[in-house]
Amino acid sequence: MRVKSIAKLSGLILLCFSNQTFAQESRLDQYYSGQFKQLIHATALAIGEGETSFENFQLKALSEMQLGQSDQAVATLQQALEIYPGDARIKRMLASQYFESGAYVEALQLYSGLVETDSTDQSGWLKLAEIYSFRQLYPQAIHALEQVLVIDSLNLNSLMMLGDILNRHNNSGAVVYYRRAFRLYPSNQKAAYALSNWYIQSKDSWMAIPICDQILEKDSSNIRFRKLKAYALYKMGDPGPALKQFQIAVDDGDSTTFTFKFKGICHYLMVDFPGAIESLELAAQKDSTDAEVHFFLGASLATTTRKTEAMYHLNRSLQLMQPDPSIVSRIYSEQGNLKRLESEYETAYELYKKAWMADTTNALPVYFMASIRDNSLHESRAALVDYQKYLQILDNMPETNEPSNQVISIRAIVEDRINSLKEELFFLDQDR
Secondary structure, eight states, rough: HHHHHHHHHHHHHHHHHHHHHHHHHHHHHHHHHOHHHHHHHEEEEEHTTOOOOOOHHHHHHHHHHTOHHHHHHHHHHHHHHHHSSSSSHHHHHHHHHHHHOOOHHHHHHHHHHHHHHHHOOHHHHHHHHHHHHTTOOOHHHHHHHHHHHHHHHTTTTHHHHHHHHHHHHOTTTTTHEEEEEEOOTTTTTHHHHHHHHHHHHHHHHGGEEEEEEHHHHHHHHHHHHHHHHHHHHTTEEEEEEEHHHHHHHHHHTOOOOHHHHHHHHHHHHHOOOOHHHHHHHHHHOOTOOOHHHHHHHHHHHHSSSHHHHHHHHHHHHHHHOOHHHHHHHHHHHHHHHHHHHHOOHHHHHHHHHHHHHHHHHHHHHHHHHHHIIISSSOOOHHHHHHHHHHHHHHHHHHSSOOOOHEEEHHHHHHHHHHHHHHHHHHHHHHHH
């Protein structure tokens, strides 16, 4: 009788296990067939009934991710982690979901724990590097990437990220990683582009040409490498070959400001002014703030009867190349403030003078000039001249400019000080 009971119990256990296995296989079929909503409902029901296996949480979270339900996926994985607090698989999935949703503080904490537990966790180090880089914590990002290369010296992502970080800081060491990436993966266009671009920016444009040719040999319609080659030729001082490459890019569908700009400049350098005008007008339509476009367009138009347009574009190029006078004035004023605090009064005076000359609509620097002569250099007569100049500037300002409370207050101080200085200078003259 006892043997029969045990056999019956074993049969029930086997049947239960078989049912769970069948259910699990069925849910996998649902996932791979894209039945995500049905699967979320089924796994939620199973978990609610106590079937808290890792697989149920995994399939539910993955289905939620597939439907873009990021918050629900995070909640599912957090629930799973409460049940399986030491499960690295759940931690990794949750960290990845935090990362994808931009919750970098939470992702950083989990990935840091994962690499602390397993220093050979290559994907964890890579994610840490991306988070540190996004937060501009570049030394930490470099350390994480170096750990990846210790594990796998051929890791392309790590090589490229190290190159990009160093390049961002104008560190010539960037080329070491770009070269290694391109040498190991010569068909990788990202590595090829980064290295070519680095050569061009480093004024070694000729070294970018064979790299571009290698990519274009396999992918002749690649506009990005076509115009990179064109730009390299332009930087080498070969406008003719550069123009040919830019034209191919345009024929292939490129319509960017960059291409029309440098195509137009190449036309200009080849003394093809009609061609230059055609391309540069298109560039100006796309970007009206490029000083170089306006200059070369104006210079090209100057060779035609369109003199008025030529003058407009040349004047526009001058306006764009000159910084805003108010900004220049502010910079000089701040420098004057610094020198005044350092008791370098004569230097401060000259800086305030430059601030005034840069923007004659702002009278405040003249007040500071007078104040320095009055209170710091004790040059009463010169101070009186500057104070009077300050009032004259205020009086000549357009009526549309309403004086601020600060200006009214300073004016009262200046007027009072002028009267005091006149009295002081009168008595000084009487004593002579």
